[in-house]
Amino acid sequence: MYKGKGFQKYAKPFVLKSIFISILVLLYVFCLPKKLFTKPTSTVIVSEKNELLGALIADDGQWRFPHENKVPEKFKTCVVQFEDAYFYKHPGFNPISIFKAVSQNIEAGKVQRGGSTITQQVIRLSRNNQSRTYFEKIIEIILATRLEIRHSKDEILAFWTSNAPFGGNVVGLNAASWRYFNRKATELSWAEAATLAVLPNAPNLIYPGKNKQQLLRKRNRLLKKLLLEKKIDSLTYQLSILEKIPDKPYPLPQIAPHLLQKVNQQKKGQFVQTTIDKNLQQQANDIVQQHYNQLSKNGIHNLAVLVLNVKTRKVLAYVGNSPTSKKNQKDVDVIDKPRSTGSILKPFLYAAMLDNGELLPNALVADVPTNFGSYHPENFDKTYAGAVSAKLALSKSLNVPTVSMLQQFGLEKFHHYLQQLQLKDIKKSANHYGLTLALGGAESNLWDLSKTYASMASTINHYSENSSRYFTNEFCEPTFYAEKKVDFGTKTSQKTIFDAASCYLTFESLKEVNRPDAEENWDFFDSSKQIAWKTGTSFGFRDAWAIGATKDFVVGVWVGNADGEGRPGLVGVQTAAPILFDVFDKLPNSAWFEKPFDEMTEVEICTKSGFRATQICEEKKSIFIQNSGLKTAPCPFHVLVNLDVSEQYQVNTSCESFANIKQKSWFVLPPLMAYYYKEKNPFYKSLPDFRKDCISDENNAMKFLYPSEKTTIFLPKDFEGKTNELILKVAHSNKNATLFWYLNSTFLGTTNELHQMAIVPKVGLHTISVTDNFGSEIRQTIIIK
The missing domain is CATH 2.60.40.10 (Immunoglobulins)
Structure with missing residues (x-):
């Protein structure tokens, strides 16, 4: 009984001590916040090669770039030598430095020296620079030792480098490097690294543009120390002290400002590597600037350019608007804004009809004045050709044949194809748009249109490269994020939307479009690039489009006014097309698309009509058509006529013996088509008249x-x-x-x-x-x- 009481007497204090120690250990373990720094950071975008494209200031008005894990070697050497020479040896605090600091402070009667290590400074920064008291210093030491347990020395140094103040509203090495030296931190010289290393010691007192001489002396003292510590040689030292201190901060690059805003909406405060080719982006910016200078004289203030890589579906250049004024809405990103399409959808109708087996490229279509109920479409030049080949109607962007083709194909059917293409701004029913759907009655945006042209080009590429196979997700969204790889889906024998032959034949037709400035023979020059391209002009001259595709690239251009104001001369071929070709001139040449033979069949067509040839077609030629084209009708425009021996008159057995009747094939167009056709085709021959002595059964139309x-x-x-x-x-x-x-x-x-x-x-x-x-x-x- 006595022993039990004695045990309890000594055990109770032991348990209390154990609990107390355990509480202290727990407090120590959990004393450090899981996330040290929570202040807002700048949104930063870089190119595919990690070149800075632009940044947005953080919400608290500071240029504070997102945390970087790696510290450049030069800066690491400089800051350790200047701030904490024993950084890699101490456990988070330096007792000797603390003892010296306390002695000097007591002697001076005030706080003159802190004696803080880099680790302690990280804690101080994370605690928003609490007032300097001895109690606060004890807290910093405790937290610093805990930080040393949780993180490596290099990680701690990275915390300091990303969050130290560098004067003014500049926080962190990366922001300071760009603001003071206009380059990334890994490219700093020894003198520049030393300059930045001494700034956080007194960021409000000295920084570029303020107290330059004091800053220069501090930098040179650090360089001298680096020399004495044999971190640099004497030649490097002599050259370094000759370098000047920067006069004032540089503005941060703004090479892709509209893309920066778009990224900021999705990944605010993050460091984002994009797919942008910086050199191409700058060239596109220069091209836009040059054309804007001219267009603005005509009251045309806005334009946008988008460049896509067909094979990777990555965005290579993104110019969301021209460098116009705020009054003219320079901050509006036009690339994803809905605008009236003009003729830019015509190739999709052409491809859909080819794909559906309802058209051949050379087949004649009517180009005559036509009323569709109360709708009376007109060609841009107000003239008519009577009959033109379908591919010429596309390359010349004729409105009347397009509307006739749309009516023949079916409005609902074409609308369904556009829905499959995921043109998100075409939201309403087919009947809402009516037959104007192919002429600008609908709206779309440069992003969706460019991605569709890229998908059509990619359909041909993939079919040729993968043993006549398609991909299930061919018509996918492009990306401007470098880490994202576009998923084309799995291989399949089934087409996604358009078959490869229809895409190929559409691009073949678009390749024949004449370039601006009447360069009608551009394709005969060896230096030219083969480009499938199309322009569009909306009603009222409000929107001008030009989109071009090669095997490797798609370039999309929109020109107009963001407020929708129309201007004379705002025509696709005059304003958007020159920009298109200027951008293509900066891109590498591309070989033309490979012909998708497995999706094509060689047939004979009538030379004059372009339809599949019949026995009575006198002129024929062999071409490759899409397999579905075998469903098209044979030539309807050739008839057999009975002529006299001189071939000047039609005859029949009522006026001529059977032996003297000569039968001949004749190319005959309906009267309305023939009326306009012969104006532009002087060799067109109307049917001969019946000889007067014949009883005619002619149908006089x-x-x-x-x-x-x-x-x-x-x-x-x-x-x-x-x-x-x-x-x-x-x-x-x-x-x-x-x-x-x-x-x-x-x-x-x-x-x-x-x-x-x-x-x-x-x-x-x-x-x-x-x-x-x-x-x-x-x-x-x-x-x-």
Whole structure:
């Protein structure tokens, strides 16, 4: 009983001591915050080669770059020699330095020297520079020893380097290096590294631009110490002390400011390596500057350029806007903003029709005045060719053939293709856009359009490089983050959206577009680059586009005003295309795309019509078409006609013996197409007339040129108040026909050869009827207002 009480008597203090010690140990273990520094940092972007492109100041107004794990060797040597020569030997504090500091402070009667190690300074920085008291110093020592246990010496030095003050609102070595020497810290000379090493000792007293002589003396003393410690040789020392102290801070580079803002929205306060090629970015900036100087004279203030690598889908250059004024919205990033597309979607319709087996590149399509209900599209130059090949309609960006092709293909079907392409600004139904969908009735943005051209180019590349296989995620998003690798998906035998042949034939057509400044024979020069490119101009001259693709690169250009103001001359080929080719001139040459033979078939086509040749096509040639093109109709424009021996007249057995009838193939266009076609094709031959002694079963076709279908017409008055005449026009397949004109059953007169009739009808509803001398009749209803 006595022994038990004695044991309890001595055990109780032991337990209390153990608990107390355990609490102290726990407090020591957890005394250091998990994250030492929580202040906001600058968003910093660098190029693919780690060259600084730009930075945004931190939210607290400091230039504080994100934490860097590595400290450049020169600066490491300088700062250790200046701040803490025994840094790599002490456990977080230096007793000798503390003893000297206390002695000097007691002798002076005030705090003159801190005796802090770099580790203690890191703790002090993390605690927001608490007031200097002995109690605070004890806390710093405790936390410093804990920091030494948690981190290596180099990690501790990296904390100090990233968070030490360097004068003004500059925090951290990397920000200081750029602000004071306009270069990254790894490129500093010994003199520059020494200059920065002495700044944190008194950052508010001396820094570039303030007390230069004091700064110079401190730097040189450190260089002298480096010489004595044999860290540098005498020659390096002599050259270093000759270097000047910088006069004032440099502005940080702003090479890709709009990309910086975009990155800041996604990765604020981080150090981000982008995919940007700094040299190309600067060249693109210079090109934009040059063109902006000219365009701004015409009140055109904004433009954007995007360059993509087709094979990696990485962004190589990103110019979000021109260097215009704040008034003209220079800070708006136009690249991802929806704008009216103009003609820039036409290649997608062309590719879709090829892919669907509803078109051949050489096939003739109608280019004649046409009304689609109340919609009356016109070509840019207000002229018509009658009939043009589909690929020429694309390369010349003709509006009327495009709308005819869209109506033939189907509005809903084309809209579905655009949805598959993930053009995110085309949000509404097909009926909302109507047939204007291919002419600028919809909106899209430079990012989505450029990525689609890149995906089409990549489809051809991948098909050729992977044994005629596609990738499931071919039409993917590009990236401007260096660490992100674009995932093209897995290989498949099935196309993603467009097959390789349709993409190839589309680019073949776009390659034939004439370059600006009437360089119509540019493709004959050896130094030229083969580029598939397309321009677009929106209604009202508000947006000008140019996008070009090669095997390796896509360049997209938009020009206009951010506020939507239209300007005369704001046309794609005049304003955007020159920028496009200036940028391509800075890119390496690319070989042309390989022909995807496994997706193509060699067939004979009719030379004149471009359709698959029939037996009666007199001129044929062999070309490779997409496999789906085998579904297209044979040539509809060649007919067999019976001629007399002289081939001047059509005949039949009513007027000529069978033995004297010569049968011949003849290229015949419908009358409206023929009317315009022969104006630009003088070698086009209309069908010969029937010989007068023959009983003709000829179908004499005629059609209104103007007005076409039911339409409303406004007749203006001249300066004398007289109402202008309305000119009626009709095309007839028989040049010898006589036409009889009527307005509301009232006879107006007759015409021969040139069938035009001038009338001045009253306001209201009228019926125009025309009868030829063969008994055929056409009618048209018009409304006069």
